[in-house]
Amino acid sequence: MNLKIENLNKTYSNGVQALKNVSLTIEKGMFGLLGQNGAGKSTLMRTIATLQDADSGSIDFNGIDVGSQPDKLREVLGYLPQEFGVYPTATATELLTHIADMKGISDAAERKMQVEALLEKVNLWDVRNKKLGGYSGGMKQRFGIAQALLGNPKLIIVDEPTAGLDPMERNRFYNLLSEIGENTVVILSTHIVEDVSTLCNQMAIIGKGELLLTGTPDHVESALRGKLWEKQIEKHELAKYENEMTVISSRFHLGKLMITVVADDLPDGNFWTKNPTLEDAYFNVLSNKKITVQA
């Protein structure tokens, strides 16, 4: 079971090239797609989810050509978009039942059982008969997750799924995704690096429509091992360091500025070694210091 994307291109009518020759293979399990806002993540997600046509290239999921057989892909797809609404006057049970029906669960008893199980699973059971218009952001997000899981999908796309969830809900949701990811392809699109590092066994970084990096989080992190250095500096010194070194990130720590630098050797004696994290790799890639790592 895998999803194979080859040479995908998409340019919008305003001239923005959202996808540039993207090629990617995603195996069973959790796949994290990292990228800044506007990097092309949602375009890629929507294209996989059959909601948008690519200008060229192909997507294949288990023998289904998404371009020519979008209906076939929809039969195995669970999709949670980044932003979505609900019918405000429908209840959670009604809308989930309706979506279950649309997803092909034609047996009413099965439909009922799965809807109820998912309502329990996402902890909306008590409010299942309330109108969705009155749901809070977190409840609505959980509803979205439930609908994505209806029909036992083989390919699940979740685009920025933790927006609106509190930290506890977020953790629990990740656990749920991990469970599901054991038997399906789950694509998690996010700009939160930690989400990918804790959950995903595969990942890619996308920027300005281009695939900048693919691999496993471990590989991506280890590629920088021994090349990352950290130092505490004064604020006004930042420009100087940026001119002289490859500064991939800076942050404040106890009122002082901490910079992270990539270099093969110790830049100077005041730097100390830093253990690379996925975030460092991400910043490194976004700083256009591209390192290709094979998964």
Add this chain to the structure above:
Amino acid sequence: MIPGILKFELKSRFKQPLTVLFFLMLVFQGIWYTQGNYEYYVSDATLMNGAALFYKNFAGGGIILIVIVAIITGTLLYKDIQYKSAEFIYALPIREKRFFLGRFFSAFLINVVLVAGMFAGMVLVPYSGIATPDKFGPTPWGQMIHGFLILTVTNLFMLTTVCFASLVIFKRMAAGYLSIFALVLLFLMAEAVSGNAANITLVQLVDPFAYVYTAEVLDALPAQAKNTSYLPLQPVFFLNRLIWIGGGLLLFFMAYRRFSFKNFITALSAKPKKKMVERRGAPFNRQIIVPGVTLTFSSIEYIRKFWRLSILELRNVVRPVNFKIILGILALMFFLQNMMWNATYYIGPQQPVTSSMTLTRLTMGVFIMMILMIWAGELFFKDKTCNIWQITDALPVPVWVSQLSKFVAMCGVALIMALTIIACGMLSQLLLGGWNEIDLALYADDLLGYRWGWLTYILNITWVFFLAGLTGNRFLTHIIGVGYYFFNIISFDMGIMEELRFGFALPPGIEDYSEMNGYGIWSLAAFWYFMVWAALGGVFVLLGIHFWRRGASLNFTKKLLFKTNQINWQGKSVALICLVGFFFLQSFIVRQVNDKGNFETDAMANLKDADYEKQYKWLEAIPQPKITGVNLSLDLFPDKRRAAYQADLTLTNLSGMAIDTLYLNTAEFVEIKEVLWNNKTVDIAWEDAEMDILAIAHKLDSGAIATLTITADKQYTGFTQSDPQPDLTFNGLFMGARDILPIIGYQADRELDKNRDRSTYNLEKITSRMAPVTDSVALSQDVFSPDARWFKGKITVSTIEEQTVIAPGVLKRTWEKNQRNYFEYELEKASPFDWYFCSASFEKFEFQARDIPVSIFYKKGHNYNLPLYQKSMQASIDFVNEQLGNYPFSEVRLIQIPFYQNGHYVFPNGIAISEKEGWIADSSGIPEKAYILFSTATQVIRHWLFQHMPIGNVQGADMLKVALPEAMALQIVHKHYGEEAVEGLLKKKQDAYGKERGNEPNTEPPLIQADGIDYLEKNKGTIALYHLSRGLGFSTFNKELVAVIDEFKQQVMPFGLLYDLMKTKIPEHLANDIKEDFEKVN
């Protein structure tokens, strides 16, 4: 701060190309509506840039203006909520009241500036090329500015205040739109009922735009005054403005006080009605195992899904409270319409018959359709509006399942609407005591069918469905959908378009239901027109699915090239078949309607009449014989809309010179089979089929008599779109003799009598529609049939088994043969050749009036007012016998005829009264009783007058034919119902005269030169003659009349002579008034 807001809003609005487009649209509307108003004012003296036309434009506003105002006004205040900019704008250090005022004045000012486009359009009318330069005068700048300020600007102010107040109160954009549309609805209702409103002042006050007042006052102005007059401002106008502008101000102050950022910003977040109670614990429960399911994706399952989804979508539409509120309001409106304003004709309310109840669908039709179209647009875009489209569009169901189910759901909503109208109608009938009038079949036909019923609603929904797919834009769908709908309605209403095959979903004959004849030929016609639009509707539905943008994936080029799989090849084939069917049916209609001569545009008809006059005017001077006898054998086939007949016309040469050629004008659709001259075959010398005229070359010496025998057929084939063709219809066929028999010589009544039309076709303008009394030839002609003298005649007529024929004369015998009913009538005495025949399925009610047998033939069930008709006939015959002389006939028949005929007809031994005149009137009130007596008495008096007083075909003829019998009938009303009843009838006539005289196409003549125009003799003429008779004393008037008629002894008596005689008898103190009435035009 307010100037700053104004500057910013004006700048940002007017730099948008859409605003420029709006402005140009209003320029166009200014020209378009001016042309429409010009067509309405038929007078030759009215200029196309006359002030009256512009005043009406300013008051009416027009639909483009309303839509634009609706779009712009609410947005000015609501945009911060809509675009969520309120979150920071409202947090700025600005004063909220000033902000509110700034936005309000911006909206008002933008509206005024945009609507100035209409003003500009009106100024540009003379340069638009829509008419020749002689149709224009100097631009009436003063009147235009006056109208713009007192009507448009004030109306815009009111619309803006009402819209802002609604937004502040309800905090919903829809409330802004609906408040404007509610005012428009009120205006449309006021305008619709103003034609026959009992209390016109009330209607003028209820109209929020003061259009009804403006139209009423301007219509009454003489033609010349329409060009230059300022709108007269009477107290009712100021009261109207006080109510609406004052009301607007009140709402504005209320909104001003209520508006606050804190309050208004709550519109940004939906408030849960109840606080959600969540179970404490883990948000995602690991212990729950989600059971596996079986997925099915078969065609059968999609069809099942489609139905399930349709029901779900329907529930989603009807469940919200706002749907129930809107439906409730509509139901109340339907109910009130039926209870309080149901159709009236002339004087009062009707019995609660079903056809009256179903009229609600027409009077409320525009609003119903608009609501349904907007609901449809909202439903089709619901997933986008709710932002759930990314989920639903990624579901494994074909587009046809998800979209078509919405379409079906809207069909369900439309059905609920139709059923609501039915329920309100039936409830009204029950409450008004008309439970036995409930006609379920008619309810079903009118409200579930395609005559502005459920199927029409569905057609309009297909249009919206198509637009939704094509544009993919909710806003555009609403604007184009509703905009085209109004364009369609208004274009036909104003006569800009005439051929119904170009009007989407507009069936013919929807207003032409006859209690006797049902929809007649319209049943067939409406079916085929519906089929045309249903075929296009099918294309719309399929293209709507094909074009629907799923996700963001549908490439427009692919759409146009049909390179998508949103409909499969079967669907594409059906769409193609429907499209071919549409064009085929269009051509079928052209064949049935146009090619078979059932319809021609006004311009075509006028051109033909103009050509006739140009080509054959010379015939007027050619001597022709007179018809001096007719024996007619007529076989009617109402079920086939056919008449077969043979007529022996006795022709006498009274011209004083020999005649060598006989010219015959045949009626349309008549096919002459054989012509005999003194029982010998004669050839037709030449024929102009286009002008329906032929010639027979046969000599007839002066004083000689010959018999012309014509064997002919008349049959309508195909169907019609505008003319009910009532002379050959299924039940209630009513034809004049001249609908089948030829007219000899020049047919003067074909001449165009409106000077504007005459100018258009290069014909000399006329100074009068009738010849002066000094024209000896015209004076010698009988006004009813200029080519005939009075004579007796014999009529043998047959019809189908279930019908009875009424014809002129006494009924000599009846018999049945070959499942047909035969009747033989014979005229008792020589009478004007103004014969009519009627065939229908009748009930009969018989009684005697002064030993004269009277039979009333009426439609089964229409027996409400039979005792009243009986009393009226008895009173009228009593009056004739007592005041004038013996009633001229030994038996008389009173018959009911379909409503689309004129109100009343008289012919020897017969009176025909249209079904709209009193058969189903609610005659519980004195005014209704008085009207029925008045109208019946008029006909009885006509019987006497027309048998004793030949009327020449000259000016003043209609004073004798129309006004005199009516004035005398008022004496009977006076005797039985008193002065007040007479005054009521006279007031109606005064109002009608005042309103309609403004539409005089030429120049209004004084009564002594009255030349046969609807508004004049029967209104002003009747009033004047009644006043004359009162001044003289009824008895003296009647005696003098009888004396002068006796003096003339069956010779033609011009009205002027009667007037001169009466004038000598009137008291001195009334002389001036009478002179003013008859000899002057005020």
